[in-house]
Amino acid sequence: MPMPQVPFDDRGLAYGDGVFETVLLRAGVPVLWDYHYARLLLGCQRLNIPLPSREQLVATWQSPPNAELEILKLILTRGSGGRGYATPDNSQPRLLSRRTPFVVNADRWHEGVNIRICQLRLGHQPLLAGIKHLNRLENVLARQEWNDPAIAEGLLGDADGWLVEATSMNVFWQQAGALFTPPLSQCGVAGTLRAALLDHGVVQEAAIALTAIHQVDRLWVANSVQGVWPVNKLLSETGVVLQSWNPAGHDRLQVVGHELLGYSPTSR
Known part of the structure; x- marks a missing residue:
């Protein structure tokens, strides 16, 4: 599935205004997810970005796995809008995700x-x-x-x-x-x-x-x-x-x- 295009005014692209997580998936199940979720929540609180719902996050790994081990990359930006560094009054966060097969270097x-x-x-x-x-x-x-x-x-x-x-x-x-x-x-x-x-x-x-x-x-x-x-x-x-x-x-x-x-x- 092709990655969605990020618009020119996305604040993650323009200012690094967002957070990300890199999650190990084992047979399609995220490893240490509670810790990733806690860090994602803390990042959103620190930057004052609305946190996606658990349903939105879970949906990023619900498709059948492509390999026993995969990497799930989650990128959450504040979305678009605002003038300069000023943030928009009503942020519409943009959640991007990608899964890729992974082979560990044992x-x-x-x-x-x-x-x-x-x-x-x-x-x-x-x-x-x-x-x-x-x-x-x-x-x-x-x-x-x-x-x-x-x-x-x-x-x-x-x-x-x-x-x-x-x-x-x-x-x-x-x-x-x-x-x-x-x-x-x-x-x-x-x-x-x-x-x-x-x-x-x-x-x-x-x-x-x-x-x-x-x-x-x-x-x-x-x-x-x-x-x-x-x-x-x-x-x-x-x-x-x-x-x-x-x-x-x-x-x-x-x-x-x-x-x-x-x-x-x-x-x-």
């Missing part, structure tokens, strides 16, 4: 990945922190910093030097046997897998300086589509290897994370 679960530190620093904006709004220019610029296929992700710090996230994943580390992830009160996207792991008591929030992340005992990046990737090597902004770790089998973070996503720990 080798990265077992073999681990190499990542780098990005030069870009995230700005603070608490009103936008946590939500998945449509203006992702910081992430776009950060992802332009490398084109080496051997580098799977890039770590982002904020303007004060604290670790926040990766370009499209959340960050987790182990220190003295405990598992941590950065707080996201000033910037960054609060991932749904991250939220589930916090709720299950697997990880806790803690701040860590970007310059100290190479000193942790273990390091991972993860999201609700790709699962949990252990980090083998961490490179600096200039490509210098700062630290190396050895994948330690099916650790607790990966075991619980993949149970939440329905991934088999032995899948290849």
Whole structure:
């Protein structure tokens, strides 16, 4: 089915005035949907955009699945109208959706990945922190910093030097046997897998300086589509290897994370 055309005056196109979700579908059923819905609701509340009804949202995955695993991309804009940045008195939100087959890269679960530190620093904006709004220019610029296929992700710090996230994943580390992830009160996207792991008591929030992340005992990046990737090597902004770790089998973070996503720990 062709995607609907977005009119020239759509505020999502013009200003990034909207939110989106990227949802893993397993046999046509959304994984971690309660967490995606909660983040979508929070984003709509923060931006003052009317939330689509549950029936409208459910309709986006009601057709028969095209594959065992699919990605459902939901884009919700404020719609059209308003003069300049002023929003219309009665917003008519525009909901777009697309489903595409997905094949997970399970080798990265077992073999681990190499990542780098990005030069870009995230700005603070608490009103936008946590939500998945449509203006992702910081992430776009950060992802332009490398084109080496051997580098799977890039770590982002904020303007004060604290670790926040990766370009499209959340960050987790182990220190003295405990598992941590950065707080996201000033910037960054609060991932749904991250939220589930916090709720299950697997990880806790803690701040860590970007310059100290190479000193942790273990390091991972993860999201609700790709699962949990252990980090083998961490490179600096200039490509210098700062630290190396050895994948330690099916650790607790990966075991619980993949149970939440329905991934088999032995899948290849």
